Amino acid sequence: MTRRELFLGFFKLGALAFGGTGPISRAIIVEDRRWLDDAEFASLLGLCQALPGANTCNLAVMLGDRFCGATGAAVALAGLLAAPLAFLVAVASLFTTFSTLPDVRAALYGATAAAAGLAIGTALKMTAKIPFDPWVVLLAAAAFVGSALLRLPLPLILAVLVPTSFVFASRR
């Protein structure tokens, strides 16, 4: 495995991952590039999800390091981010250029309201996807109230809720 292959593989992942990197990362890493088999991928992704930070970025760091060492980790991460960041700068520049046009203002107003709904809808969808458990609902509600309504600092919320949630996850 060369650094070039790492970069190109993660570049493809980043460029194609519209609306979330989850499904496409498995498709590229397991099926397209055959870097890992299904079990290895699931195990590595599990570690990424337990650690803080963007899951796919953590995955790029770990795979890059496994195949090509520390520079491999940096190369994989750069490959993953190159296309999305270029796309983002292009779109943001367009909005800046045309932000005085009434239609563009209105479109951004609508898209912004929808994006807030997108986050709420994703939270609902995540809740529906896992087996119903009153503790999950209670802990999610506590995180919501602490963060959205009480506006508590996140370190405080996590210091209380991560250990609490861990205890309940261990009992089930």
Add this chain to the structure above:
Amino acid sequence: MKDDLLLQIFLRFAGISLLAVGGATAALPEAQRQIVGELHWLTGAEFAETFAIAQTSPGPNVIVFSLFGWRLAGLGGLLAATLGILGPSSLLAFAAARTMRRAGEAVWLARLKKALIPLAIGLMAANGYLLARGADSGFVATLITVAAAAFVALSPRSPLWAMLAAAILAVVASRSGFLAS
């Protein structure tokens, strides 16, 4: 002055990097608390707009932080923000993968993963609520937010359809005089 801003962006984002439990979105309520509430770098509406623009792009959700950096200080800001938000979490991932390579799927790890799910859900919902509150732009916006939430929760289609439909609806509403902006 400019260098000072870049350093501040880097340090602020590095400070919230390790708070992103279960994905980058979990750190957004804290980012809004600091960027809008404490530092007044952006208004609530600008913060929400930037989040919306980031949703149109492919790639990991974490790039919304890069866009905050771009908005605050151009290309330098984008780099400072990206290095800040990814630096600490990437170093931790790097160290964890090296030390736990043979640990495999440890029991405590599976439990930790499971324990973070409810928190990620609550913080994701908080993010949506705070974005809607921060933009605070009236009845039509609230209606669009509720409809988009329902669409994303119930339909398997890409959320981008909801954003596109909302953008078109808002242009029509604005041209017919329903939006006083």
